[in-house]
């Protein structure tokens with residue numbers, strides 16, 4: 054992934070940009086060959102020799118990708134990046150080719166298709182550049198490489214020699230405007246590299262696996278949308294959770310749950326500005342009646358994220374449908390309220406300014422939750438089956454009242470604390486009665502269920518019960534028995550459509566696998582925890598990026614990519630390990646509260 058904190062592109066090892074939406078993460082796709090064929094738009098830039106040896110890295114502490122190609126005649130690198138737009142309305146993808154040794158025969162093949170691969174633009178050569186126009190979109194390609202141009206593709210073969218540098222810049226602009234002159238790509242590279250390095254210098258994490266943590270933080274920063282402070286769950290739509298299956302979702306939106314945990318990861322690692330920007334985004338997006346708070350919003354706080362299907366795209370490895378929008382946007386998921394109030398409490402403790410403005414909002418949410426927590430919901434996994442009394446959702450309602458009480462007590466804030474305390478105790482007692490299965494000595498997925506859910510691994514992290522409570526140990530043991538397979542954790546069993554209302558299978562869920570590490574760490578099982586953690590770290594791609602899921606059989610990442618959910622889980626686990634090894638309390642990090650036995 055390369056990104057501008059407005060949008061991001063995915064670059065294949067071959068040097069092909071296969072995914073790009075501009076000007077925003079959620080704009081119509083310009084290069085979507087990832088979900089179709091090269092005729093759905095893409096930009097290949099690499100060696101003509103298909104046997105060239107390819108290796109990649111990010112320039113240290115940046116989101117700037119460097120792909121090295123080595124042939125029998127020489128070595129060249131391709132440097133890809135997306136600088137943040139400096140002027141209103143123009144967004145760039147910059148590619149620089151550098152000759153390192155000898156001579157390398159290179160090729161470029163650009164296919165611009167607007168509107169998710171459906172619209173072939175007008176192509177015009179003028180002012181020493183190529184212009185592409187269709188609908189509201191305009192693109193300009195500036196390069197010194199002589200191209201052979203037709204209306205479907207613009208391509209060339211050329212040679213790069215040692216010491217030579219060639220650039221190609223693609224600018225997006227609104228088609229009704231004339232774009233300003235292109236910026237100097239070499240100056241942009243120097244500036245962008247310095248900016249990322251400056252950002253990375255703020256990182257305070259220096260515990261185990263520091264490289265993986267820093268790469269995750271850079272990835273999470275690349276998923277933030279700078280103009281509003283929103284954070285997308287991933288830059289892609291419809292990368293399948295099972296190749297050829299239907300579990301294909303659009304993640305280019307801001308989930309409260311994902312973003313709150315991302316903020317935890319940032320805040321623990323020294324990034325208070327991101328935490329503060331996101332809090333303002335949150336206040337604006339959720340403003341209005343607390344009962345209308347959605348589980349997810351668009352980048353600017355848009356509420357209508359109507360789910361549709363793109364029939365003209367065959368999907369990644371024929372995984373149909375390709376979806377736009379997300380039907381989960383109008384689900385009731387009660388855990389969101391706990392995430393919200395937990396995040397506000399954490400922000401207050403971290404000394405983030407202006408938190409008094411949040412308190413009346415928090416109290417209004419509490420009023421709403423006094424009624425709502427008894428309702429069934431769709432749970433954090435956003436199941437498409439009937440609403441149920443999900444145990445994890447109820448626990449997060451308990452956490453909501455718990456964190457409100459903590460804020461009132463620790464910061465002298467006014468509120469009906471006794472009422473909240475009574476409600477908190479009622480929820481705790483109800484969960485222990487209805488959400489626990491004595492026969493299997495385990496909490497279960499929903500009231501009356503006989504199955505476990507990997508989200509329950511978070512019980513000791515939430516502080517609902519301590520890690521050494523026999524009921525927590527029983528639940529962890531059940532997850533190990535039922536959901537831990539080939540060293541990775543599945544979120545729940547998908548052996549019948551009843552499980553989540555969807556046909557087909559899915560991969561192991563990487564965030565849940567990190568939560569098992571957390572549960573083991575909190576229960577003193579350090580050896581097993583570290584072994585699992587270190588194995589999970591090897592499941593990233595060659596650049597240290599993770600998707601939502603992993604298939605241990607084929608050893609492939611599955612689902613949207615890269616995904617915030619997985620990366621913040623990785624960061625938070627590393628912090629937990631560092632705290633435990635350093636003899637520090639993990640509370641105020643990922644652990645929301647120290648559990649007490651009841």
Ligand SMILES: OC[C@H]1O[C@H](O[C@H]2O[C@H](CO)[C@@H](O)[C@H](O)[C@H]2O)[C@H](O)[C@@H](O)[C@@H]1O
Pocket residue numbers: 286302303304308310311379380381433434435436437618
């Ligand atoms: O599996 C069904 C659901 O999957 C998606 O949701 C998942 O991703 C979200 C964003 O990272 C995450 O917050 C959620 O907990 C995950 O279950 C999808 O977006 C849903 O539409 C789908 O029903």
